[in-house]
Amino acid sequence: DGGITQSPKYLFRKEGQNVTLSCEQNLNHDAMYWYRQDPGQGLRLIYYSQIVNDFQKGDIAEGYSVSREKKESFPLTVTSAQKNPTAFYLCASARPGQGLKQQYFGPGTRLTVT
Amino acid sequence: AQKITQTQPGMFVQEKEAVTLDCTYDTSDPSYGLFWYKQPSSGEMIFLIYQGSYDQQNATEGRYSLNFQKARKSANLVISASQLGDSAMYFCAMREGGRDDKIIFGKGTRLHILP
Numbered sequence: 001d002g003g004i005t006q007s008p009k010y011l012f013r014k015e016g017q018n019v020t021l022s023c024e025q026n027l028n029h030d031a032m033y034w035y036r037q038d039p040g041q042g043l044r045l046i047y048y049s050q051i052v053n054d055f056q057k058g059d060i061a062e063g064y065s066v067s068r069e070k071k072e073s074f075p076l077t078v079t080s081a082q083k084n085p086t087a088f089y090l091c092a093s094a095r096p097g098q099g100l101k102q103q104y105f106g107p108g109t110r111l112t113v114t
Numbered sequence: 115a116q117k118i119t120q121t122q123p124g125m126f127v128q129e130k131e132a133v134t135l136d137c138t139y140d141t142s143d144p145s146y147g148l149f150w151y152k153q154p155s156s157g158e159m160i161f162l163i164y165q166g167s168y169d170q171q172n173a174t175e176g177r178y179s180l181n182f183q184k185a186r187k188s189a190n191l192v193i194s195a196s197q198l199g200d201s202a203m204y205f206c207a208m209r210e211g212g213r214d215d216k217i218i219f220g221k222g223t224r225l226h227i228l229p
Contacts, residue, residue, distance in 0.1 A: 033216070042118075042205055042219040043159075058216065088157060101147060101166070103217060105159035 002027050004106035006091050011111045013085075021076045021109045023091030032074035033092040033103065036060060043090060049074055078111065085113045117141065118206050118220035126226045127196055134181070135191040135223050137206030147209040148189040149217065150180065154202045162204075165189060201227045 004025045013019045023032065031050050035043040045058030049068040063082025068074055074093075078085045088110050092103040119138045127133045139148065150162040165173045165180045173180045181190040193200055206220040 035219075040222075042221040043207075045216055045218070048216055090157075090159060092159075101164045102149070102161050103159075104161070105151075108157045110157070 004091060004093055004104055006089075006106035006109050009107065009109060011109055013111070013113050015113055016080045017113075018080060019078050019085075019111065019113075021078065021089055021091075021111070023074045023076065023106060024072055025074075025091075025093045025104075025106075026072060027093055027095075027104060028071070029093035029095050029104070030071065031094045032068070033094070034058075034064075034066065034074070034076045035090045035092065037088040037090060037108075046076065046089075078113075085111060087111060117210075117218045118208055120206055120220040120223050122223045123221075124224045124226070126228055128228050129198060130195055133193045133196050133200075133225065135193075135204050135206075135225065137189045137191065137220060139187050139189060139206075139208050141187075141208065141210050143210045145210075148180065148182070149207040149209070150178070150189075150191045151205045151207060151219075152200075152202045153205065153222070159205075163191070196227050198227050198229060201225060 007022045033048040034046040037043050044060050046064050047066040049055035052071050055068050065077045090108045091106040094103045117140050146167045148165045152160040163173050163175045163178045163180050165182045172182050177194045179192045203222045203224050205222045207217045209217050
């Protein structure tokens with residue numbers, strides 16, 4: 001089955017710790033994205049990558065870091081510098097270049113930091 | 115300024131009625147795309163429908179149609195014959211231009227279908 005996997009579904013961390021969220025896709029998509037969603041809110045773009053070894057900051061990149069060493073993988077690290085890390089994190093992928101018409105989303109990771 | 119505005123935070127609709135979810139957008143780019151996504155309580159994002167700025171006809175996908183009024187910068191989602199399973203959050207989103215291919219989301223509308 002082709003799709004996007006995010007693990008784990010729920011993640012708990014103590015304040016001050018870095019944590020890495022996994023995102024893997026087997027859709028052969030070049031572009032990948034990370035979004036953050038807070039309760040009752042829309043999605044805000046954290047980072048996105050159009051191609052391997054390249055990525056750009058989105059609207060709320062502060063306190064986050066990413067890497068794109070492989071086409072299939074786009075892990076997101078939530079650092080201790082992120083002031084309010086508790087949120088629902090969604091990863092997506094797409095096939096750009098022909099006018100993006102759809103993003104495919106993973107099931108999300110709910111991160112709780114106490 | 116907000117790029118995507120969804121003015122209805124919540125809506126209650128009787129089952130089997132049609133429902134319109136409002137979305138207005140703001141862009142100066144002549145090339146853009148508009149999306150609607152559904153998010154059930156499980157959290158997954160389900161793609162519903164897409165409309166390109168140069169598309170001549172309104173997009174339709176089964177019970178979903180997009181009422182695209184370019185001059186008014188409006189892209190309302192119409193769900194015909196609503197079902198209980200339509201209860202969810204609905205997000206309008208926009209892609210500007212073709213260079214970055216990033217999508218901006220509105221804050222969403224929570225739709226409740228009443229039996």
